[in-house]
Structures are given as structure tokens and as C-alpha cells.
Amino acid sequence: MSEPTEIRSKSVKAKVRRTVLKAGGTLLISLFSPLSALASQILAVRVWPADEYTRVTLENDANLKTNHFIIKNPERLVVDVEGIELGPTLKSLVAKIQPNDPYIKQVRVGQNRPNVVRLVFDLKEEVNPQVFTLAPVGEYQHRLVFDLYPVNPPDPIAALIEKGQWSIDAPTDTLPPPVAEIKPPYAEPKADRAPQVNRMLTIALDPGHGGEDPGAVGRGGSYEKNIVLAIAKRLKAKLEQHPNMRVMLTRDGDYFVPLHVRVQKARKVQADLFVSIHADAFVQPTANGSSVFALSEKGASSTAARWLANKENAADLIGGANIKNHDKQLASVLLDLSTTAQINDSLKLGKAVLNEIGGINRLHKGAVEQAGFAVLKAPDIPSILIETAFISNPAEEARLNDDAYQDRMADAVSQGIRKYFAKNPPLAKGKMM
CATH class of the missing domain: 3.40.630.40 (Zn-dependent exopeptidases)
Structure with missing residues (x-):
């Protein structure tokens, strides 16, 4: 009679162990797996070309961190935006660059690594980029702004x-x-x-x-x-x-x-x-x-x-x-x-x-x-x-x-x-x- 009791005891222990592991796994998944759920949401993208400078604005629901650098021959501005996943709103930026833009030839967007999107602006000439954020004001939420000024502005x-x-x-x-x-x-x-x-x-x-x-x-x-x-x-x-x-x-x-x-x-x-x-x-x-x-x-x-x-x-x-x-x-x-x-x-x-x-x-x-x-x-x-x-x-x-x-x-x-x-x-x- 002792054998069935031992078997039942092992069965209960195994069940408890599976329950704990399952709960722990669920907790780990909820913390780390759905990165997109934690990512900021891009609400709108806007492009304002002008002879003086071109402005690109990303409006989002949280403050974003960025890293940007210039690559020469040909001229490119690379911007890594942290805390976002590539979605349709950000992809629409590609179509917003017009042929008559004085400074941007085209833009490419892609998921560089988890939770980081890379924007590559192919430029028509050398620019002095100013990248900064704006706090919510008026009808706007958080904004990430790229102002592309010519290195040699005309008088x-x-x-x-x-x-x-x-x-x-x-x-x-x-x-x-x-x-x-x-x-x-x-x-x-x-x-x-x-x-x-x-x-x-x-x-x-x-x-x-x-x-x-x-x-x-x-x-x-x-x-x-x-x-x-x-x-x-x-x-x-x-x-x-x-x-x-x-x-x-x-x-x-x-x-x-x-x-x-x-x-x-x-x-x-x-x-x-x-x-x-x-x-x-x-x-x-x-x-x-x-x-x-x-x-x-x-x-x-x-x-x-x-x-x-x-x-x-x-x-x-x-x-x-x-x-x-x-x-x-x-x-x-x-x-x-x-x-x-x-x-x-x-x-x-x-x-x-x-x-x-x-x-x-x-x-x-x-x-x-x-x-x-x-x-x-x-x-x-x-x-x-x-x-x-x-x-x-x-x-x-x-x-x-x-x-x-x-x-x-x-x-x-x-x-x-x-x-x-x-x-x-x-x-x-x-x-x-």
C-alpha cells in the first residue's frame, strides 16, 4: 500500500513544480518577450522642406532617445531612435520625401536591432544636423525633431x-x-x-x-x-x-x-x-x-x-x-x-x-x-x-x-x-x- 502513496506524493510534487515553472515562465515572458508592448508609439511623421532648411518631425507618446552621426561619400545622416519598433506610421516617412526637397534625396527606415529603429537620410549636400526633442505643448505630444541646415548657407x-x-x-x-x-x-x-x-x-x-x-x-x-x-x-x-x-x-x-x-x-x-x-x-x-x-x-x-x-x-x-x-x-x-x-x-x-x-x-x-x-x-x-x-x-x-x-x-x-x-x-x- 505504501507504493501508491509514494507515487501520489511524487505526482503531486511534479504538478506543483510544473505550476511554479509555468508561472515563472509566464512572468519572464510578460517582462521580456513582448518588447513591442513596451515600445513608444509613433503618432505622426511630418516633413517641412524649405530653402533655408528641411525639418523632419516624429510625434510620439513618450520622450525618445537618439544617437546620430554623419557618413561621408556619399553624404548620409544616420539616426538611431531607441524605444520604438518599426510600424506603418514610421514607414510612411519614406513617401513623404519629395523630389524637390533641397537637402534630402531619400530616407530609408529599418529595424536595426530590437527596440531600435534606424533612419538613414541620403543627402543632396553636406548638412549641419540639429536633433532635439520637444515637450508636449498645445495639440502636440512629444516630438523628436531633425533640422537639416546647409553647412554653407547662402547669404x-x-x-x-x-x-x-x-x-x-x-x-x-x-x-x-x-x-x-x-x-x-x-x-x-x-x-x-x-x-x-x-x-x-x-x-x-x-x-x-x-x-x-x-x-x-x-x-x-x-x-x-x-x-x-x-x-x-x-x-x-x-x-x-x-x-x-x-x-x-x-x-x-x-x-x-x-x-x-x-x-x-x-x-x-x-x-x-x-x-x-x-x-x-x-x-x-x-x-x-x-x-x-x-x-x-x-x-x-x-x-x-x-x-x-x-x-x-x-x-x-x-x-x-x-x-x-x-x-x-x-x-x-x-x-x-x-x-x-x-x-x-x-x-x-x-x-x-x-x-x-x-x-x-x-x-x-x-x-x-x-x-x-x-x-x-x-x-x-x-x-x-x-x-x-x-x-x-x-x-x-x-x-x-x-x-x-x-x-x-x-x-x-x-x-x-x-x-x-x-x-x-x-x-x-x-x-x-
Whole structure:
């Protein structure tokens, strides 16, 4: 009788052992086997090609670690992204590289090893890559950003000359009066006016937002960045109809430009004016009208102006500025040297433009407002920011998308700029930094 008992005892022990092993194996599998369950999820991939640089963005649900290096002959950028598995969203990056991309020939993606995906960018020329991450902000989750800048960037003026958008020599004539009622003519000197100067007038037009930063979004789905670029291009064409006016756009396509870089661009071409173009939004769809803003050193002229400046100044966070790459010295100059003279000239320019805009749209405020807009802080350039209308208002959103309204808005701003110059002829300029 003892033998069956012993057999039963061994059977029970074996069963217990199998149960323990099975449980342990299940635990090990749950910890180590399903690596894909632990991997971060790529939510979207976006590519923003431009003459200045190409940006590639991977949006994901967690912060990613990367390692990147350059391989020569031919030029390639290799990026290893840790913590992800290759999936259809990341594979779609291959098809997003267009033949006209200035810097990327093609991209290859593959699973380099478990939990590590390798991206290989075949390049058209030597680049200076900037790879950085962005914390969640606005509608975006974590972003991994690759900015590919040319090692030898073109001089901005030389690039415009090459495109036929920039004349080298200033004309000998002066600007004609913008409207018949301005007398005496612009070319006629006056005792209380600055000396007459025959030279080119350079205007920097700054279409707000772009690329990763759509700006305000209308209820009908319109993006501020697209509307203001269209208006800026119309305004550029109108201004350049006059023989001694030339225009530089801080962006001429759908890509992101940091706020301080917009100011830098204006200073590099020695701009006489800086005009930033936007389309406002507010929580209430009933808000309407156009506005013009200048810089303030002493605080905002109203609560609404302060709110708007804070919103516009957040563009770098949403658009994805590489904070490590900011020129700290220049930022300090821009913050410290904004002068009273610049603000006074900006207010005169703003008033001239506001008066003209009032002829085509209701004014949200009847006077030029002031606040600490980062994009208006060039110390030596009269600068204004125009809110053309409220994109959050359905009626004004429709108007902003209308070709005729865009043309009238561009015409009004053009007239305002010319009236400003008629009363405030520019002085001769020496070389700026």
C-alpha cells in the first residue's frame, strides 16, 4: 500500500513544480518577450522642406532617445531612435520625401536591432544636423525633431538677387506720393522734415507662424499660417510695383521660423520697416475687427493686448524652436536696446496703416495698441504687427479666405506704408551689424 502513496506524493510534487515553472515562465515572458508592448508609439511623421532648411518631425507618446552621426561619400545622416519598433506610421516617412526637397534625396527606415529603429537620410549636400526633442505643448505630444541646415548657407541678399527678387542698385528717382491728397510731394524737401534721400526702401514682411505652428485655426478649418502668407505675397507684389521699394519675406513657404530669426533676417537686409501679419483668434466667435500693434517697454496698453502678445510669443514653443541654438547675445541686445525712437516711429507707421485698414474692415480698437511682442524687438527698425481680422469669427474667416478681401487688405497696408514714408522720409543708412 505504501507504493501508491509514494507515487501520489511524487505526482503531486511534479504538478506543483510544473505550476511554479509555468508561472515563472509566464512572468519572464510578460517582462521580456513582448518588447513591442513596451515600445513608444509613433503618432505622426511630418516633413517641412524649405530653402533655408528641411525639418523632419516624429510625434510620439513618450520622450525618445537618439544617437546620430554623419557618413561621408556619399553624404548620409544616420539616426538611431531607441524605444520604438518599426510600424506603418514610421514607414510612411519614406513617401513623404519629395523630389524637390533641397537637402534630402531619400530616407530609408529599418529595424536595426530590437527596440531600435534606424533612419538613414541620403543627402543632396553636406548638412549641419540639429536633433532635439520637444515637450508636449498645445495639440502636440512629444516630438523628436531633425533640422537639416546647409553647412554653407547662402547669404540672404545674394539668394534674393539670384532669384531675381532683389535689385542691386537703387533707382535715382524718389517715391511718388501714395495718394493725390499728400502735398507737397514726397520728393520735395521741407524744413521740418528729414533730408531727402534717393535710395532703395527695404521692407521686411513677416507672415506669422508656419510649419509645425499653424497659428489660429478657424471654425471652418482655415489655418492662420496659410492666410497670412497669401496676404503677405499680395502685399509684396503691390509694394514692389514702386521702383524704389523692395521686399523681403521672413518665410515664403510653409515652414517654421523662430521669432528671433525673423528679426535677424530683417536686420541682415537692413530693413527700413518690419511688418508682421497675423489673423487673430479669441475664445468667443463674436470677436471681430482688425488691429495694429507696436512694441511696448512699459507693459501692455490693454489686457487683451497683453493676452495676445503672450499667445504670439508662444509661437516658438508650438513651432518647435531649438532653444539650445538661440543666440543669447543677440537675444539680450533685442531685449535691452529697444529704443523710444523706434517705438515712436512704429506708432506713426501703425497709425498710418490702421487708418487705411479702417476703410475695408471694422477696427477692433480705434488706436494702435502696444504690448511686449518678441517679434517687434528690433532696436533699429520701426516694427508693427497687424491682426488682419478674427479667424475665429465665422464671417471674418470667410472674408480672410476671399481673394478680393485679401487683395483689399494688402492694398490698404501698402497705402499705409507709403503714407508713412511720405511723412517720414528715411535717412541715409550706414552698414548695420
